[in-house]
Amino acid sequence: MRATLMYGAGDVRIETVPDPVLREPTDALVRVVRACVCGSDLHPYHTMPATTEGTPMGHEFVGVVEETGPEVTTVSRGDLVIAPFAWSDGTCEFCREGLQTSCLHGGFWGADGIGGGQAEAVRVPLADGTLVKAPVGEDSELLPGLLTLSDVYGTGYHAAKSAGVGPGDSVVVIGDGAVGLLAVLSARQLGAEQIILMGRHKDRTGLGVEFGATDVIAERGDEGIAKVRELTGGHGAAKVLEAVGHMPAYTQAVGVVRPGGVISRVGVPQYDDAPVGFTTLFGPNITLTGGPAPARAYIERLMPGVLDGTVQPGRVFDRTIGLEQVSDGYRAMDRRESLKVLIRP
Amino acid sequence: MRATLMYGAGDVRIETVPDPVLREPTDALVRVVRACVCGSDLHPYHTMPATTEGTPMGHEFVGVVEETGPEVTTVSRGDLVIAPFAWSDGTCEFCREGLQTSCLHGGFWGADGIGGGQAEAVRVPLADGTLVKAPVGEDSELLPGLLTLSDVYGTGYHAAKSAGVGPGDSVVVIGDGAVGLLAVLSARQLGAEQIILMGRHKDRTGLGVEFGATDVIAERGDEGIAKVRELTGGHGAAKVLEAVGHMPAYTQAVGVVRPGGVISRVGVPQYDDAPVGFTTLFGPNITLTGGPAPARAYIERLMPGVLDGTVQPGRVFDRTIGLEQVSDGYRAMDRRESLKVLIRP
The missing domain is CATH 3.90.180.10 (Medium-chain alcohol dehydrogenases, catalytic domain)
Known part of the structure; x- marks a missing residue:
């Protein structure tokens, strides 16, 4: 064969x-x-x-x-x-x-x-x-x-489910690949109210909006973080779904998550070590979860x-x-x- | 004054x-x-x-x-x-x-x-x-x-609470300081059935046993990990409470946590970066949580x-x-x- x-x-x-x-x-x-x-x-x-x-x-x-x-x-x-x-x-x-x-x-x-x-x-x-x-x-x-x-659908769903997405939630999805878009769809299915999709490819984020994204942010880094905070009352989103796997996406997730919130990773990490210390995860009581769906x-x-x-x-x-x-x-x-x-x- | x-x-x-x-x-x-x-x-x-x-x-x-x-x-x-x-x-x-x-x-x-x-x-x-x-x-x-x-009591309780400790759970507590011992007490209050305390100071672990620890493991590193696995059916504990804050305690936590389990940190981390990649947290769907109580x-x-x-x-x-x-x-x-x-x- x-x-x-x-x-x-x-x-x-x-x-x-x-x-x-x-x-x-x-x-x-x-x-x-x-x-x-x-x-x-x-x-x-x-x-x-x-x-x-x-x-x-x-x-x-x-x-x-x-x-x-x-x-x-x-x-x-x-x-x-x-x-x-x-x-x-x-x-x-x-x-x-x-x-x-x-x-x-x-x-x-x-x-x-x-x-x-x-x-x-x-x-x-x-x-x-x-x-x-x-x-x-x-x-x-x-x-x-x-x-x-x-x-991809199960993986997007796993991201949302592991983050504990539920009715009324404010969610950020990092990544406009197929998994990110299906994380949007899954978050919507689980009742999220605000779904902010971070991605730069308009044809993809357009599909993300059809899947349920309420906002699209093309900016990355500090500019992207500032935009998310603007949209979320100043403190970020309680649930962040990371569907990329590269370190900049991790950093982005840490930047947009609200104190007490959850970062749920389903992008296969292309790194071994990452910041998890007092100023990133520990101090604001951030939970890091996720894995292969x-x-x-x-x-x-x-x-x-x-x-x-x-x-x-x-x-x-x-x-x-x-x-x-x-x-x-x-x-x-x-x-x-x-x-x-x-x-x- | x-x-x-x-x-x-x-x-x-x-x-x-x-x-x-x-x-x-x-x-x-x-x-x-x-x-x-x-x-x-x-x-x-x-x-x-x-x-x-x-x-x-x-x-x-x-x-x-x-x-x-x-x-x-x-x-x-x-x-x-x-x-x-x-x-x-x-x-x-x-x-x-x-x-x-x-x-x-x-x-x-x-x-x-x-x-x-x-x-x-x-x-x-x-x-x-x-x-x-x-x-x-x-x-x-x-x-x-x-x-x-x-x-210390609130911090030990936060470790157990953030890990989601509940009735019948198998819990490992890393560290026999006051917070670790009160994490033992808290896990017991929340209904944990098996509480394995990892610590080397007999006077302290003795108090831990009085607080509810069912097992004490003095060994560290691979030997300590092997002992925990022996006690937990081979795969580690679903809830691990890390009450130290130094990197070896983090490594120990990764070693003794069961796939799908939770590491809850309340020891103030004395490191910025830590292993969170495929072979440590991501692959086995480990959740990392906790912070200042x-x-x-x-x-x-x-x-x-x-x-x-x-x-x-x-x-x-x-x-x-x-x-x-x-x-x-x-x-x-x-x-x-x-x-x-x-x-x-």
Whole structure:
């Protein structure tokens, strides 16, 4: 089959690899119907050291079950299924608590002998814990929306949920990528009253406004902080959702959060250390929370709104390509010519 | 009057200074009946650059109101009052939310023309917001317990409260100073089932056990982490209360916290940057919270237990001195000859 491998920064190739086959009785074989490129795929696209082996790419996909191992009971051949960006057993103590990204027996796509989603097919381990069946066919117009449940919508929702966003809240979202925009949508779903989106790309922030942002701030640094304070009674917002992962976004978050407030990070941090001392987090009693979203935990909660059209998270996809164009897809996202690229293998 | 000033690291002096007088109509003049030395006083005791002016010391005191400004309505001459370690107006948006340490018009003792508590008397600004009357006389045996409401008990309680400690929880407390021990007591009050105290001083951890610790771990570093994991089913504790403020305590907290758990800091951080990246906080969805306790917010909640003897937080005091011995008091705490020093001016 054809699959995407990354060999180093900027070096994404589509290649022929062995077809995946069932190995464990808990496996399912899924033919990929839609996949996509993630903002987090751009991190290795910028920094990955050159290798000779290549790493399978893609951690977001929906597909059709082709075959299941004898122990799989919740999905069957022909089902359209959503795969969250981490696979998990669904039964360990962390899965039961809804933290499937810390599953004791789980893992991530494209590692440990498991392929990536930017491919024609994937062997899905622990299929009962991992996959969620969606009641649509593979020609459904809802596939892009359902695909966001693999990662970006769940991740935006995790940002808002971890921050404790609720009715009447004042929220700042940092970052106008797909996750930031879906953090806006999620904050709105959770009842936030004021949602200030910080981003500089007008086509993106425009979609953010349609998703529920009440204000858009293009300025960064001190100027951006001053604008947020103006809009929030002088002291910043109680909930700040950081959907970028670079240090300037962290600094921005610290600048716009209100004393006693929460910074919720879902952008994968591209730093190890950050300011957390008296003048930044400690003195004003700021809480720092977030992490990789347990997307699996949110699929059942968020799918109904996608199915009935209440929300249209699939609007984050602004370009569709085939697998052979995947390298172009990375380039388009890297150059910000595209917000998020949908792949039809 | 006599008051304590610090002139630099290790240089604490008792001196004669002008008697405080009422300046604002919202002031009260309080004669100090009991004060004490705080673990956080040891931070400048170790690091303060030498000065010629000196800084008034002490932020914990109970005393008797001697005089009030014309706008003070909630306390009167003769009342025994508790002063929290931050003064606050009690009416601003942060005070109304219970975050008096971020009061828009408040401040801290020993700064901006306000004296410290390690003195014979203090001018208390915004007395209505700041002071809480206690229904005892100045000869009460409960004074040490009530004095802990100024800071250490409220701070320990803040650690537990911010971490969301509740019935059945598994909690690790890092640090066997007065705050750590009162974090143990607070976690027990909030219903924690397992309370693991990490500390090396047997006399202190012994008191911790009396306050409710179920386990004591003297080991630090990897060995300490391994012991905590043994006691907590292999994955650490969901709630970790960090009551030290030095980097090794932070590292320890990261090591013993369970995925999805909370690290609640109340030890004043002696560092600016700390690890918060993928391998420490982000990947396992760890929440970092805490800060200076709004001790004022907790006084009414915690005082009844002190008055009726349900809890005896005053047991953290193991030495009593007069004001003239205050320099010895600092030295005794610094050398860990004393857990916490009570001052009778």
